[in-house]
Amino acid sequence: MAGHDDDRFRVKPAAPRPRAGPGPQRFIAQVLKKISKAGAKRSGKQEGRPASTFGRGRIAAVVAGRRLGPNARRVVIKSRFVVLKRAAVKSVAVHLRYIERDGVTRDGRKGRAYGADTNEADLKSFQERGQGDRHQFRFIVAPEDGLELDDLKEFTRQLMRRVEVDLETRLDWVAVDHWDTDNPHTHIVLSGRTASGEDLVIAPDYMAHGMRMRASEIATEWLGPRSELEIRQSLMREVDQQRLTGLDRALIRQAGREVRIDLTGHSPARQRQNILRARLQRLEGIGLAERAGANRWKLRPGMAATLKTMGEREDALEAMRRALKGQQRELVVHGAEGTGAVPVIGRIVGKGLTDELNDRGYLVIDGIDGRAHHLQVPAQVDLSQLPLHAIVEAPQQGRVKDVDRTIVVVSENGIYDAINHLNRLRHAGDGDPQATLDVHVRRLEALRRVGLVERVPKGKWRIPADLIQRTQQHDARKTAVRVIELRSHxxxxxxxxxxxxxxxxxxxxxxxxxxxxxxxxxxxxxxxxxxxxxxxxxxxxxxxxxxxxxRNLLVTLRDRELAAAGKSLQHQTGKTYRPLLDGQQANGIYQRSIQFVSGRFAMLDDGVGFSLVPWRPVIEQRLAQHLSAVVRGASVTWSVGRQRGPSI
Incomplete structure (x- = not known):
């Protein structure tokens, strides 16, 4: 019996007492840490940052590319996570339209979207499937040796199949290959939902590192590892470039916080040391590095930002040369901010995106001043609405508006009185005093909405003493990027x-x-x-x-065109065209806008007939609503509803 009892005895150790210091790591955290130390380095600003703790592809992010050596084929992948609720209403449609634009194929034709199983993907259907998505992913995949790849489509499909394995779900995506630059690349738009309908959450490390390693694996399998000669030639091409290169990033990492480089040591990679020395000599020549002794240099603070700006300028100049096609012009590159001292007027001879991932565009304008201008445009601008050879204007930034000057001059003791201003206009013999007054009232209402003036009873506004300075500051913030106005299509x-x-x-x-x-x-x-x-x-x-x-040449020409257009629309719609007399009010449902020679006009339908009224951007949000408008000469006053109400 005793032996039987001994056999049943079991030791049950108590739980270990808590010790000082951090608690034990979870097993998966220990595994990720070991893999991170043994595998390839992640991309990012800080080396050794902790692995991602959420999203699909966490493990794949640290194991991808482990077998790749330093001679692996290189692939650049730019990624963007777009929250659709925060994006512009038509941002998805604009982006899809852009990647399928003309002139991007090998033979200069319109790009064609493809998918996992088709060479002709339906972008409209893809957009409809993603209407309820919370977010969307956009990628640009650019193999360094893209010109040597026989089939860029199959390369992209193979990459996305590996991504599906890493993320453990089927993916809904479309892609378009672009061959309009020196380096072929592919735009990929990925739906934000998994095959089961859940939100697709991708680990940040996978987007920054894992996907690029998968693409590098495929390129290396297809073309083989890079030879020593190819690696040397690739580095030598970077030596004389006036832009931020991989050599510069290596120098910045090597310099550390002291921004000093010492190449006196005998490195086993002697050829690479010689190339770094040649790059430093080039940087010294353009004032971005200073020799501090034999084989020692000091990097200029802000070198990376300066090189990036230089690269953007070189890209802009090259875009202008392509657009001008040999025409001799003085070239002017305008930055994103602070370059609107003078207006720019001319025809569009080139357009595109300076940042394809974030849809930031540019225009090349052949100006009436005899110079060519490169202008950056806001991301929300749809370049398809600005056709080549159209006439556009980028107004002067920071200019004091005449209407603001008049408001200050007319005001007495800090109060602007509309009735008093109207009497002044009549006494001065203004051709249309009411129209002139309406312009000033609309400006005051716009300033009131942003808190620069205050409305008081009986058609009066309280005007601050420094209104001019405040409006200049407000307009400068509002137009930090040059606004482009279409003058003629x-x-x-x-x-x-x-x-x-x-x-x-x-x-x-x-x-x-x-x-x-x-x-x-x-x-x-x-x-x-x-x-x-x-x-x-x-x-x-x-x-x-x-x-x-x-006399009244512009009004006469406009009325002639509208009379012919109204007659044509009358036959199409079966409704009576009602031409507007000067000062007459038009009422109706805003149906659509039409582009004429005289400009863009809104069609107001009152059920029996219709009128054509000069269009303004502010009414586009009132589509299918009842509006009122009064036209006086070349100006128009829009109101919500049938009677004169809140002006817009």
Whole structure:
């Protein structure tokens, strides 16, 4: 019995007492830590940062590329996580339209989207499937040796199949290959849901590191490892570049916080040391590094930012040269901020994206000042609405508006009185005092909404003493990036004999200065041809070297075009066209906008007939709503509802 009892005895140790210091790590955390130490380094600002603790692909992020050596093929992947609720309403459609734009294929044709199982993906269907998604992923995949890959589509499909394995779910994606740059690349748009309908959450390490390693694995399998000669040639190409390169990043890491480089040691990688020395000599020549002794240099603070800016400028100049196609112009590159001292007016000769991942665009404008301008445009601007050869204007930034000056001059004891201003306008013989007053009232209401002025009873506003300075600061913040205004969707050649108030007519009326060189010379010739056409129409008369234009030329041309357009629309809709007289009010449902020679017009439908009213961007959010409008000369006042109500 005793032996039987001994056999049943079991030791039950108590739980270990807590010790000072951090508690024991979870097993999975220990595994990730060991793998992180043994595997390839992650990308990021700080080496040795902890592995991702959430999202799919956490393990794959640290094991991907472990078998790759330093001679593996390199692939650059840029990724962006887009929260759709925060993005612009049409941001997805605009991005999909952009990646499928013209001129991106090998033969310069329109790009064609493809997917996992098709060479002709339906982007509209893809967009509809993702309408309820919380977010979306966008990638740009650029193999360094993309020109040597036989089939970029199959490369992308194989990459996405490996991504599906790593993320443990089927993926809904579309892609478009771009061959319009020196380095072929692929745009991939990935839906934000898994096959089971859950939100697709990808580990940050996988997006920053794992996916790139998978692409590098495939490129190395297809083309084989890079030879010593290929590696040396790749590094040598970076030595003379005026942009931030991989060599510069290596130098910055090696220098550390002291920003000093010492190449006196005998490194086993002697060839790489020689290349770094050559790069430092190049940086010394452009003032970004200073020799501190034999084989010792000191890097200039902010070197990376300076090189990045230099690279962006070189890209801008190259884009301008391509757009001008050999035409000789003085080239002007405008930055994102602080470069709006003068207005830029001209025709669009080139456009594209400076940042394809974030949809930040640019325009190359052949200016009437005889120079070519490179302008950055906000991400929300749809470049498809700005056609090539259209006439655009980037207004001057920081300029004091005449309406603000008048408000300050008319105000008495800090109070602007609308009735008093109207009486002044009548006494001064203003052609349309009510229209002029409406312009000032609209400006005051806009300033009131942002808290710069205060409205008091009986058509009065309280004006601060420093209103001019405040409005300048407000407008500068509002237009930190140059705003682009479309002046005419027609090229100047099409405007010469067009029926309607063209941009050339406005230049004739304002007699604004145009340089007689470059595009400015072409504008001057087109204006003379336009005068000949106006003389044929009885709207102008040559008197020696001078030209007498008809009274109210712009209104007359506009009314002629609208009369013809209204007659055509009358046949299409079966409703009566109601032309607007000056000062007459139009009411109706805002149905749509139409682009004419004279500009863009809104169609107001009152159920029986319709009117065409000059369009303003602010009414686009009122589509299908009942609006009222009053046209006086070239200005229009919009109101919500049938009667004169809150002005918009």
């Amino acid at each position: 027609l090229a100047i050649e099409q405007q010469v004999r067009a029926i309607g108030a063209t941009w050339l007519d406005r230049k004739l009326v304002t007699d604004a200065g145009v340089a007689r060189r470059g595009f400015g010379a072409q504008v001057c010739d087109a204006m003379q041809s336009r005068v000949d056409f106006l003389c044929e129409q009885g709207l102008a008369e040559r008197r020696g070297d001078r030209v007498a234009l008809a």
